Amino acid sequence: MDPIQNPFAPGAGSPPPALVGRSDILNQGTILYARVKQHRAEKNLLLTGLRGVGKTVLLNELERLAEFCDYKTIMIEATVDKTLGEVLVPPLRQLLYKLDKLAGTGHKVRRGFAVLRSFINVIKVKVGEIEIGLDIEPEKGSADSGNFEADLTTLFIAVAEAAEEKNTAIAILIDEIQYLSNKELSALIIAMHRMQQRQRPLVLIGAGLPILPALTGEAKTYAERLFQFSDIGALSKEDVCKALQEPVKKYDVKFTKEALEEIFLLTEGYPYFVQEWGYKSWNAATHSPITLQHVQESTPDVIHRLDQSFFRVRFDRLTPSEQSFLRAMAEITTNSKQTSDIAAILWLTIHQVGPARARLIKKGMIYSPTYGDIAFTVPLFGDFMKRVMPILKNRSD
Ligand SMILES: Nc1ncnc2c1ncn2[C@@H]1O[C@H](COP(=O)(O)OP(=O)(O)OP(=O)(O)O)[C@@H](O)[C@H]1O
Ligand SMILES: [Mg+2]
Structure with missing residues (x-):
């Protein structure tokens, strides 16, 4: 069938044509956003799971949901070669500019910039050539102690207070959290602990490989109390069928029951593989329905493609x-x-x-x-x- 119209979306972070099996987490997200806006305590979310299960897709969806709930968002990806400070500062600065443009009076956004400047001075981040509001002096004594945990907390609280003054809230979404160092992860957890005590409107949602076992001591106890850990796993058979059948429906195309069974068996329900097999089987068929034979014909091709790229x-x-x-x-x-x-x-x-x-x-x-x-x-x-x-x-x- 027409490869141009092929609805399947194999690829890192590519939104699937049908996002199945994740409604519980999206509901949790909606509740979290609404409760935090009303100054009610709620656990932040940490989505953990293996490669290709759909964590990034879900994080993007949760970001959209936050915007829909009138949050201002930042989304960052932790990497091995950059510190948390380095990846966090540029989007935080942009966020403050966005807050600055919102209607309303008050000085908290300006203070946010000043605290961010202190923070940058101490962590010695080179944020390219950008300047943090040229006319703003660092706020002495805030976020400049050199203790990353305490400084991050002060910074988060200043930004959250700036948002509050502008009648909005903040969602910080962090992908690939497993690349944060233990020190950074603990600092984040502790900052969120203070945030919850002070009931400021800032939500943190993380996604990455399983990290809880790597945490120790105080950070671990806090993490268990402050975060809801959701294990993002393989899809059930029913969801795999939906993920395949729904996107092709609008082209008047169907998968046969045997074709669906075969894809479920081969993929073990892992979303990335489901997209790959869906994609290749669509191309292998000349007309509806897509049969077991089409799936079987595509299998060597899919495995070859996975071996050459994903693996x-x-x-x-x-x-x-x-x-x-x-x-x-x-x-x-x-x-x-x-x-x-x-x-x-x-x-x-x-x-x-x-x-x-x-x-x-x-x-x-x-x-x-x-x-x-x-x-x-x-x-x-x-x-x-x-x-x-x-x-x-x-x-x-
Ligand atoms: N719920 C879902 N239903 C169907 N397909 C999905 C679902 N979630 C993700 N996918 C598909 O799975 C693939 C991988 O998704 P994504 O990149 O979000 O995974 P990931 O967990 O972030 O992987 P990695 O750990 O490698 O970053 C994409 O092709 C996406 O379209
Ligand atoms: Mg990802």
Whole structure:
């Protein structure tokens, strides 16, 4: 069928033609926005899940929802090579400009700029050539203590108060939160704790790979009380059917029941794969319905495409010892994968595989769901490892 009209949307953050199975989280978002605007306590949201399950799509949707609820929003993406301060300052500055343009009197926006200036002076962010309101002096004694936790809190509160004065509220959405350092994550959590105590209108929504197990001590206890952790997972069979059937309906096209079953089996309900199989099966069919045969015909093509892109980009960033580690992981088919078992498969000691394991966690390839256990962050990655490295080689650092 016409590839130009193909409704499916495989790609990082591409909005799916039908966003299925996430209505609970969107409802939670609506309640959170409404309650915080009314100065009522409500838990912020942290969406965690594996690669390609639709966290970014959901975060974008939650941003739209916030705008609909009259919030001013900023959306940032944490990265390994930038600090939280660096990614946060430019959009916060823009946000203050937006607040400044809103009708109303008062001095809180101006104060927001002054506090932001102090914050920048201390964290020594180079925000390109931009100036933070040239005529504004830093506010001495605010957000300039050098203690990131305390300074971030002061900054957030100043910005939230500026929004409040302009009769609006703020939503800060952060993608890829697992790339924040422990110190940054704790600072965010503590800042949100103070925000809740003072009932200021600022909401934080984060998305990323599972992080709760990585948190420790005070940050962990606060996080559990302040945030609702929503696990974004694979879609149910019913939702996979909807995700495929609904978008094609308006072209008078249908998938047969067997075709849907096959896609569910192959994708295990992972949204990114569902979009890929939907996309290729549409192209393989010449007319409706899209049948099991069309799906089967497309499968080698889809796998090839995934191997060349989705999986490959991740594989190419790995050193030989990291590749061996993941290849050994693929040998263990149970959910629980212990580091000691992986080391044994490679004829190495736990100590020898330690550095590769640590780097793989840092690169976001594996995570530790429970103490001692590790798991792939990319669904179906084990199968890919077997395809790309048919023979297991044990290479250590
Ligand atoms: N609820 C959904 N229903 C159907 N398709 C979805 C859904 N959520 C996401 N998708 C599709 O899945 C793909 C991946 O989505 P997205 O990039 O948001 O995932 P992610 O969890 O952010 O992945 P990563 O961890 O790699 O950043 C996109 O092609 C998107 O269209
Ligand atoms: Mg994403």
